[in-house]
Amino acid sequence: MTDDEWVPPQVLLAIDLVILTLRDNQLNVLLVQRGIEPYRGQLALPGGFLRDADERILAAAHRELFEEAGLHGDHLHLEQLAVYGDPGRDTRGRVVSVAYLAIAPGLPEPEAGTDASGACWCPVDQALSAAAQLAFDHRTILSDGVERARSKLEHTALATAFCGPTFTISELQQVYEAVWGVRIDPRNFYRKVQRSEGFIEPAGPVRKSDTGRPARLFRAGPRQVLNPPMTRSTDAEGTSR
Amino acid sequence: MTDDEWVPPQVLLAIDLVILTLRDNQLNVLLVQRGIEPYRGQLALPGGFLRDADERILAAAHRELFEEAGLHGDHLHLEQLAVYGDPGRDTRGRVVSVAYLAIAPGLPEPEAGTDASGACWCPVDQALSAAAQLAFDHRTILSDGVERARSKLEHTALATAFCGPTFTISELQQVYEAVWGVRIDPRNFYRKVQRSEGFIEPAGPVRKSDTGRPARLFRAGPRQVLNPPMTRSTDAEGTSR
DNA sequence: ACAATAGTGTCTGTGAGACATTATGCA
DNA sequence: TGCATAATGTCTCACAGACACTATTGT
Numbered sequence: 320m321t322d323d324e325w326v327p328p329q330v331l332l333a334i335d336l337v338i339l340t341l342r343d344n345q346l347n348v349l350l351v352q353r354g355i356e357p358y359r360g361q362l363a364l365p366g367g368f369l370r371d372a373d374e375r376i377l378a379a380a381h382r383e384l385f386e387e388a389g390l391h392g393d394h395l396h397l398e399q400l401a402v403y404g405d406p407g408r409d410t411r412g413r414v415v416s417v418a419y420l421a422i423a424p425g426l427p428e429p430e431a432g433t434d435a436s437g438a439c440w441c442p443v444d445q446a447l448s449a450a451a452q453l454a455f456d457h458r459t460i461l462s463d464g465v466e467r468a469r470s471k472l473e474h475t476a477l478a479t480a481f482c483g484p485t486f487t488i489s490e491l492q493q494v495y496e497a498v499w500g501v502r503i504d505p506r507n508f509y510r511k512v513q514r515s516e517g518f519i520e521p522a523g524p525v526r527k528s529d530t531g532r533p534a535r536l537f538r539a540g541p542r543q544v545l546n547p548p549m550t551r552s553t554d555a556e557g558t559s560r
Numbered sequence: 561m562t563d564d565e566w567v568p569p570q571v572l573l574a575i576d577l578v579i580l581t582l583r584d585n586q587l588n589v590l591l592v593q594r595g596i597e598p599y600r601g602q603l604a605l606p607g608g609f610l611r612d613a614d615e616r617i618l619a620a621a622h623r624e625l626f627e628e629a630g631l632h633g634d635h636l637h638l639e640q641l642a643v644y645g646d647p648g649r650d651t652r653g654r655v656v657s658v659a660y661l662a663i664a665p666g667l668p669e670p671e672a673g674t675d676a677s678g679a680c681w682c683p684v685d686q687a688l689s690a691a692a693q694l695a696f697d698h699r700t701i702l703s704d705g706v707e708r709a710r711s712k713l714e715h716t717a718l719a720t721a722f723c724g725p726t727f728t729i730s731e732l733q734q735v736y737e738a739v740w741g742v743r744i745d746p747r748n749f750y751r752k753v754q755r756s757e758g759f760i761e762p763a764g765p766v767r768k769s770d771t772g773r774p775a776r777l778f779r780a781g782p783r784q785v786l787n788p789p790m791t792r793s794t795d796a797e798g799t800s801r
Numbered sequence: 802a803c804a805a806t807a808g809t810g811t812c813t814g815t816g817a818g819a820c821a822t823t824a825t826g827c828a
Numbered sequence: 829t830g831c832a833t834a835a836t837g838t839c840t841c842a843c844a845g846a847c848a849c850t851a852t853t854g855t
Contacts, residue, residue: 327572327573327574327609327610327611328573328609328610328611328612328613329570329571329572329573330570330571330572330573330610330613331568331570331571332568332569332570332571332645332656333568368568368569369568369569369571370568370569371569372569372571372647372654373647373654374647375645375646375647376643376645376646376656399642399643401640402617402640402643402658404573404616404617404658405616405617406613406614406615406616413613413614415573415617415656417643417645487807488807488808489806489807504845504846504847505806505807505808506807506808506809506810506846506847507844507845507846507847509807509808509809510808510809511843511844514843525807525853527853527854528805528806528853529854530804530805530806530853530854530855531804531805531806531807531852531853531854532805532806532807532808532851532852532853532854533806533807533852533853534806534807534808535807535808547843550844728834729834729835730833730834745818745819745820746833746834746835747818747819747820747821747834747835747836747837748817748818748819750834750835750836751817751835751836752816752817755816766826766834768826768827769826769832769833770827771826771827771828771831771832771833772825772826772827772831772832772833772834773824773825773826773827773832773833773834773835774825774826774833774834775833775834775835776834776835788816791817
């Protein structure tokens, strides 16, 4: 079409991870402090380049997930989020990054000393505030990831991925409250998740807590898409004209 | 981390387009017949490589949209779908493709003679049937694109993108019926879209048709996300255990 | 007994779906 | 007048949200 000698340009392929978890009833994201240029010393999402030309992209995401956070595949939700590839987003050349969204159950401090020179959980509110100054376009990526998680909570069973293998209903409720940033009536929530066919199923007897009546335990059910969905009261959306 | 001499591998970046429209009350997709290897002569989604290292990915999508289908940006919905980059999906090397979903109002036969040696609209049912044999992993991409369109119809105003600048309510209904493959009660549909704040707004007087009472015309409203959503009766989903 | 959380029951408003009815054009 | 489609009204059932109430633990 153009020159006979024209060949398409090549690009560097990177993976970025938005790893969300719940800590202390707050939605947290895993951030690392960059050890190399560009943006040396600044906070960034964990990630890296494709290792070699034969590595699958999803495999690279899993590899980075392990290298930078010490997490491996089991009990972990991992899904493609979007591609970010604007020219100039990385000074090292044309870098196209595939972002993945990972949801992990509540975890203690991350394993340090692997790849990243310092990884830490950070509340997303804080990471998204103007003061945080994430590297590259990672603020956009994080924002997209959080919005995706919020949305998927509505009509999929994603919420169970934030919990351990078994959980109580009020623990599940805390997931919704933390991710959506709203308060939910426990009685209505209880009925709703119970009725939602295949969402959760009974597991073991009860979990005793320090105070109050012990709660029954549940595990994630077989159904991934919820019917009916968990409508969050979306009272301020759309274009305000 | 590994060798001092290690450099990340480079890949070729491609764009693939899932261009959907409505023709004769059927959901159609634009396909081209490949003029070059690999998969020469087979049907494929329109697409191509990044032109140069400075081109934005979205710009490349718009460029291909024009080159291969003669469509340009106005009155056109275009959104990122996903990335497909498995090794071996293209024999020319490691090709990572960013798929875009485009929705166009009903259109006549596409402009031939630009880039693709023959482009044509094809009913999606037919394109997805086993007999079609699309090139590369384009069957998967098309399938993902259609599912995305179906899903977005529920809680966004995407349906209006299938229509012209003005449309009647029954035309809008035909969009839903065609994309979802269901029948909808016209009276209930009428009330529902009317009540949905900001979805559609009156435009001009009426459109006369060959038969029956003329219908009022509407245009797309300012609101993109619908509240309440247009629930399609999702009676068979999730994992059947 | 009391505090605290788990779990159940009841009421009310709203919307979805089924379907009758009226309105407005043309042959 | 008859036909076809547009537009509106009515009914019923199911569910969301509000909230009173009972149950079961520890102190």
